[in-house]
Amino acid sequence: MLLAIDWTELAQQTVIGLSSGGLWALLALAIVLIYRSTGVINFAQGEMAMFSTFIAWSLINHGLSYWEAFLLTLAISFAGGIGIERAVIRPVERAPVLTIVIVTIGLLFVVDGAARWFWSSETRSLPNAFSTRPITIAGVAFSIQDLGNIAVSLGVVALLAVLFRFTKVGLALRASAVNPEESRLLGIRVSWMLALGWGLAAAMGAVSGMLTAPALASFDQNLMQPVLLYALAGAVLGGLESPLGAVVGSLLLGVFVNLTGTYIGWIGTDLRLPLAFAVILGVLLVRPSGLFGRPSVRRV
Amino acid sequence: MNRALGIGLWVLAVAAGLAVFLLAPHFVSDFHSRDLARAGVFFIAIVGLNLLTGYTGQISLGHGALMAIGGYTTAALVVHEHWRDVWTIPLAGIAAGVVGFIIGLPALRLSGIYLALATFGFAVAMPSLLKKFSGLTGGSQGLRFLESAPQQVTGLAGTVTIFGHTMTQNHFLYYLTWSIGIVGFAIAWLIVRGGFGRVVRSVRDSEIAAVSSGVNLARTKTVSFAISGVYAGVAGALLAIQDEIVNPLSFTFLLSILILVGAVVGGLGSLPGLVFGALFVQYLPTISTHVSTRAGVPDFVYGVAIILVMILLPTGVGGLLRRVARPLTTRLYTRP
Numbered sequence: 001m002l003l004a005i006d007w008t009e010l011a012q013q014t015v016i017g018l019s020s021g022g023l024w025a026l027l028a029l030a031i032v033l034i035y036r037s038t039g040v041i042n043f044a045q046g047e048m049a050m051f052s053t054f055i056a057w058s059l060i061n062h063g064l065s066y067w068e069a070f071l072l073t074l075a076i077s078f079a080g081g082i083g084i085e086r087a088v089i090r091p092v093e094r095a096p097v098l099t100i101v102i103v104t105i106g107l108l109f110v111v112d113g114a115a116r117w118f119w120s121s122e123t124r125s126l127p128n129a130f131s132t133r134p135i136t137i138a139g140v141a142f143s144i145q146d147l148g149n150i151a152v153s154l155g156v157v158a159l160l161a162v163l164f165r166f167t168k169v170g171l172a173l174r175a176s177a178v179n180p181e182e183s184r185l186l187g188i189r190v191s192w193m194l195a196l197g198w199g200l201a202a203a204m205g206a207v208s209g210m211l212t213a214p215a216l217a218s219f220d221q222n223l224m225q226p227v228l229l230y231a232l233a234g235a236v237l238g239g240l241e242s243p244l245g246a247v248v249g250s251l252l253l254g255v256f257v258n259l260t261g262t263y264i265g266w267i268g269t270d271l272r273l274p275l276a277f278a279v280i281l282g283v284l285l286v287r288p289s290g291l292f293g294r295p296s297v298r299r300v
Numbered sequence: 301m302n303r304a305l306g307i308g309l310w311v312l313a314v315a316a317g318l319a320v321f322l323l324a325p326h327f328v329s330d331f332h333s334r335d336l337a338r339a340g341v342f343f344i345a346i347v348g349l350n351l352l353t354g355y356t357g358q359i360s361l362g363h364g365a366l367m368a369i370g371g372y373t374t375a376a377l378v379v380h381e382h383w384r385d386v387w388t389i390p391l392a393g394i395a396a397g398v399v400g401f402i403i404g405l406p407a408l409r410l411s412g413i414y415l416a417l418a419t420f421g422f423a424v425a426m427p428s429l430l431k432k433f434s435g436l437t438g439g440s441q442g443l444r445f446l447e448s449a450p451q452q453v454t455g456l457a458g459t460v461t462i463f464g465h466t467m468t469q470n471h472f473l474y475y476l477t478w479s480i481g482i483v484g485f486a487i488a489w490l491i492v493r494g495g496f497g498r499v500v501r502s503v504r505d506s507e508i509a510a511v512s513s514g515v516n517l518a519r520t521k522t523v524s525f526a527i528s529g530v531y532a533g534v535a536g537a538l539l540a541i542q543d544e545i546v547n548p549l550s551f552t553f554l555l556s557i558l559i560l561v562g563a564v565v566g567g568l569g570s571l572p573g574l575v576f577g578a579l580f581v582q583y584l585p586t587i588s589t590h591v592s593t594r595a596g597v598p599d600f601v602y603g604v605a606i607i608l609v610m611i612l613l614p615t616g617v618g619g620l621l622r623r624v625a626r627p628l629t630t631r632l633y634t635r636p
Contacts, residue, residue: 041413043557088607095614098359102564103610105557109603116596229424236417270428277421281406284418288409 011140013262014255019146020230021254022153026208027224027231028238028246029157030201035240037177037197038089040100044107046228048084049205051115052077053213053223056206057124066127070210074203081202085195093191115221123218129211149211156207157247160200164243173197226273230257233276237283239293249291253279321482325474333474334542335582340477341539343578346562347481347488347571348531353560354568355492356524357504358407362419363532364555365426366403368546370396370536375443375546376436382449385541386476392537393530400529404522411507423556427548442547445540453544477538484531489571491527500524532559565609567618576617580609 027045034042052073059069088107092100130148134141164170176183176193184190205224212227213219234253238245253276261272283291325333349363370392377383377391403422407415430437437443445453454460460472467475491497502510503520511517540546558581566577584605588598613620 035413039413041417088611091611092614095610096568098353098560098564098568099610099614102561103607105561106603106606106610109599109606111603113596113599113601113603117594117600118596121595232417233421236414240413271432274421274425274428277418277425280421281418284414285406285409288411288414290414 008140010259012142013258015142015146015150017255017258018251019149019254020258021234021251022150023208023212024227024230024234024254025153025247025250026156026204026211027227028235028250029160029243030204030208031231031235032238032240032243032246033197033201033204035235036243037173037194038100039097040104041232041240042107042201043101043104043228044111045201045205046224046231047108047111047115048077048081048202049209049227050221050224051111052080052202052206053126053209053219054115054119054221056210057126057213058119060127066129070129070207073206073210077206078199078203081199082195084202085198089194089198090191093194112221119221121220123220125216125218126210126213128214145215149215152207152211153247156204157243160204160243163200169196229273230254230276233280236290237280239287239290241289241294242292245290245292318482321478325471330468330470333468334470335586337470337473337477337542338539339578339582340474340481341535341542342559342562342581343481343575344477344484344538345532345535345559346566346574346577346581347484348528348535349559349563350566350568350571350574351488351491351500351531352524352528353563354570355497355504356500356521358404358521358524359412359416359560360403360419360525360528361416361553361556361560362403362422363528363559364551364553364557365419365423366396366400366529366532367536367539367555367559368426368430368551369399369529370533371540371546371551372430372437372443372536373533374537374540375445378445378452379438379443379448380436382452384452385445385454389480389534389537389541392540393534396533396536397526397530400532401522401526403529404525407521407525408518420553420556423553427552430548430551438547440548442545442550445544454541473542477542480534480538484534485571485574488531492571496523561606565606565613565616567616567621570616570618570622573616573618573621 027049030045030049031042034040034045055076056069056073059072060066064072084107088103089100092103128145129152130144132143132145134143135147136142162170164174172183172188173193173196175186176188176190177197180190183193208227208231209224213223216223230253231250234250235246236249237253238247238249240246256279257272257276260275287293324336328336345363345367349360352358352360373392373395374385374388377388378385403419406418410418431440434440446456450456454469454472456469459466459468461467462472492500499510499515499520502513502515503517507517510520536551539550543550562577562581563574564577565580566575567573584602585598588601588605591597591601615622
């Protein structure tokens with residue numbers, strides 16, 4: 001019976017979808033941040049997030065609590081992101097866009113290789129960030145972890161929005177993304193703004209990784225590969241130019257993928273990703289720049 | 301006089317290239333000619349991608365999936381229909397060409413990075429789709445030539461005789477792949493030099509200007525995708541013939557990415573450098589494992605090499621060749 005929908009089940013599945021969508025949203029936001037300022041998709045974003053998660057795991061193994069490790073990892077990732085930009089992206093700043101994209105693919109191999117090199121392939125797990133006890137709202141039992149993930153994701157997004165909208169650095173970041181030449185004339189150090197963008201993106205990826213890992217019984221160096229693919233899909237769905245779009249796109253995708261996977265048996269788990277991309281293709285054909293993107297207008 | 305010299309040099313270069321092609325397998329072990337044959341597969345796919353990305357300006361991250369179409373067409377014909385493996389190659393090319401044409405349709409609406417990611421989605425989805433439709437594709441087991449139709453595998457007996465020449469199976473695969481590669485290269489060269497080449501370059505450089513000059517954008521893009529797809533399909537067919545098996549893991553999205561890496565390293569919008577792109581993609585992983593086989597180190601070295609090449613040669617080997625060749629050719633063709 002199609003009409004006999006179990007509303008409790010539906011609400012639960014929607015929250016689970018929002019929870020995973022929220023984690024994708026953070027990585028999608030990282031991708032959008034770099035895309036806006038350089039026109040480049042950073043294919044290494046997922047692996048960088050995985051690396052951060054491994055750092056957090058090591059810190060916790062050395063006796064730190066989850067949230068201490070969390071904050072310390074954020075700082076390390078931020079510095080690491082800036083370092084990576086200075087070391088490998090800056091030398092190709094003026095090269096064709098595809099050249100920079102290939103550099104990020106090289107970076108994907110470097111970071112992935114480094115993680116396999118430094119940490120063995122044994123499986124490991126992160127402690128839960130939130131209590132595993134379920135709470136009941138209006139007769140529906142939700143896991144605190146799912147709600148916590150959604151809260152942290154939205155919190156990070158809000159912080160970022162505040163940074164961009166109300167601070168001088170945020171203004172400089174936006175200015176150098178919109179018009180690098182003029183920003184340079186106004187005394188903004190555009191090249192450093194790119195580095196700062198990479199640092200922020202790396203930190204956001206780290207949050208995504210550190211929240212993704214605890215939900216799994218164990219994780220290894222492949223942790224963020226599926227997340228990167230969904231984040232890319234979410235970012236494209238929302239429109240690569242738009243941070244808000246990345247968040248909304250990822251959340252929508254999370255709910256959509258989880259609901260179709262649950263209710264349409266034929267799709268199950270193995271066709272989720274193809275389905276996600278099929279939907280995006282459909283959306284793009286109607287709105288070629290994503291849901292929130294604006295078509296670019298150019299002078300000829 | 302100078303023109304004659306120019307043509308002479310050109311003929312010399314072609315002759316040298318052909319000599320290398322004919323003699324290369326005799327300087328390496330039989331086993332290594334198989335690696336060279338694999339490099340030829342990459343070469344064909346990269347030439348095809350370069351026609352699309354380098355000359356028409358449409359980025360595709362889905363060429364691995366087009367190779368899958370070619371490879372599975374070959375495998376299905378051999379395993380289910382018992383065709384001789386080499387005769388399936390044209391059909392594999394056509395099948396991938398048709399799919400390439402269909403993938404090209406969104407290109408009429410999407411541009412730049414959105415198109416790249418839409419094609420990437422196709423590449424990501426391909427392995428799951430291959431697993432799902434297991435009746436035709438054998439699911440995650442894939443299709444094995446040797447179990448289902450060993451008599452259709454050329455050279456299974458150990459040697460192959462063509463026109464009175466007897467050669468080992470590995471040499472046969474090498475000559476087969478690179479002969480097709482050279483023919484494909486020549487066709488690509490004729491395409492980019494001809495009228496259609498000018499049309500696609502105008503689309504790459506400015507779509508609006510191209511349309512204003514009467515270029516049919518829809519036809520140009522979809523036909524480019526189709527041509528590029530034929531190359532990818534033939535490459536996929538050859539990959540299947542070399543491996544004597546296809547399975548979803550041979551065609552992950554990493555393959556699409558590697559083809560793009562090869563095309564950019566070889567030099568977009570240039571043909572001679574692509575051989576280096578193919579050799580780079582084929583041999584770098586092997587070279588990396590020579591550095592150290594410790595887990596992760598080969599990947600690390602591989603990535604560092606990609607980054608260094610891009611920093612040192614931002615326009616690829618093709619760009620370098622152009623820079624080296626320009627003083628030479630300008631001197632040859634300037635009239636006193």
